[in-house]
Amino acid sequence: MESAVRALRIIDTDDGPRGRITDMDRAELTGGDVMIAARYSSLNYKDALAITGAGKIARKRPLNAGIDVAGVVEASEDERFAPGDAVLVTGWQLSETRDGGLADYVRVPGGCVTALPDGLTPWEAMALGTAGFTAALALTRLRDNYQTPELGPVLVTGASGGLGMLAIQMLAQAGFAPVAVTRRVETQGPALRELGATDVIAPDALDLGGKPLGRETYGGAIDALGGAVLADMLGQTVQFGNVAAIGLAASPKLETMVMPFILRGVSLLGINSVECPAARRDGIWRELAGALKPAQLERIAHETIGLNEVHAVCDAIMAGEHQGRTVVDVTR
Missing domain, CATH: 3.40.50.720 (NAD(P)-binding Rossmann-like Domain)
Structure with a gap:
């Protein structure tokens, strides 16, 4: 179906909350006035907790995993964003009370969205995340x-x-x-x-x-x-x-x-990065596109994987065997 969304979704199982790759209808996404066609996400300790069930990050379930996302606006009722705009979202309760970025599409309120600053590609934004x-x-x-x-x-x-x-x-x-x-x-x-x-x-x-x-x-x-x-x-x-x-x-x-x-x-x-005010958030992302951009970002973010490989990396994170950053290409 045209409205299908492929997502790594946190569901309740007999063993507790777990992440599972599934298809869902776009209409089921949590609410918001900006629809983003996702391109990249990333894996953080918080994501590993949610996906493996080691921590109950998703406060309601089912809910899509992924606290980060970068992509392109597909539709917007917020006048600050238009179709085709490159954007990112980090925090703002993604994978806690809102569907997260490990999915083809993400729908969020416009107040959660940051315009991708000049000097950062979508991949680099998620290498940082x-x-x-x-x-x-x-x-x-x-x-x-x-x-x-x-x-x-x-x-x-x-x-x-x-x-x-x-x-x-x-x-x-x-x-x-x-x-x-x-x-x-x-x-x-x-x-x-x-x-x-x-x-x-x-x-x-x-x-x-x-x-x-x-x-x-x-x-x-x-x-x-x-x-x-x-x-x-x-x-x-x-x-x-x-x-x-x-x-x-x-x-x-x-x-x-x-x-x-x-x-x-x-x-x-x-330091509360989840609900950092939008004005300060935008300023920091501009800094990350400029003076604060790590010179060795591609070395730190040493791998880019698809959704099917997420579970293995999350297991490594929980085992203390993971180093650096992992970017997820959600289209793979």
């Missing part, structure tokens, strides 16, 4: 709060993942000295140094043994882990440094004291 946008948002928040290279090196946790690798290169290109934090120091260290990391350390090297403060060592951090590692980083951040919290891969808990905040003036900055 939520990971790149989050890294750029974190760097922007750091600099807005007076983070400068002179404060010292900036820790990046989860450094061998796509977000971490993008953050390292963006920080290096902006004149900072990123320090990669990964449990795969031996195997990933050389590659992370080539992206711009000035040092590569294991999370254990940050352990303060439960003390609230250690020696002032790092200018700041971009942290994807949370938990004890985040507390340890706060205790080693220099006076007036900043730590941007972007994830909770290790733990959603934070057990610390107020000492880093009141004795050293350290700031903990929360």
Whole structure:
């Protein structure tokens, strides 16, 4: 049927929510005033949680997976967009309450849509995706709060993942000295140094043994882990440094004291890339098409796959065996 949409759809099974490739009618897509013919999506940790059922990301089901999408407007009731416009969507509850980008078509409210800026192709937009946008948002928040290279090196946790690798290169290109934090120091260290990391350390090297403060060592951090590692980083951040919290891969808990905040003036900055206001979002994407665009983006986004290969990559992500970024060509 002409209105059929091929999608990787999250459905309820006897084993819990799982992603399944299926055909659906375009009329079944969740509501919105902009219809996008999708070209590319990407895979993030959040996508792997949803598709494997390891996390209940899709709050209603069935629902199409994929928190990112880039494509071309097919129809629009929003005067800001016209058929043929190249656009992208990241976050905005895609794959949570709205059908996501791992499908032929996506329908969303116009307020969720970002015009693809000059300087980025649709593939590059998804090579960046939520990971790149989050890294750029974190760097922007750091600099807005007076983070400068002179404060010292900036820790990046989860450094061998796509977000971490993008953050390292963006920080290096902006004149900072990123320090990669990964449990795969031996195997990933050389590659992370080539992206711009000035040092590569294991999370254990940050352990303060439960003390609230250690020696002032790092200018700041971009942290994807949370938990004890985040507390340890706060205790080693220099006076007036900043730590941007972007994830909770290790733990959603934070057990610390107020000492880093009141004795050293350290700031903990929360990063919400899902509902970042549209005006700021548009500005950051323009930066990603210009000064913040990683020079080695094609190396970080090392593979482009079709929908049929998504499950295997999601399994690798959940097993901790995935590196960098994976782009999905939804037309394959």
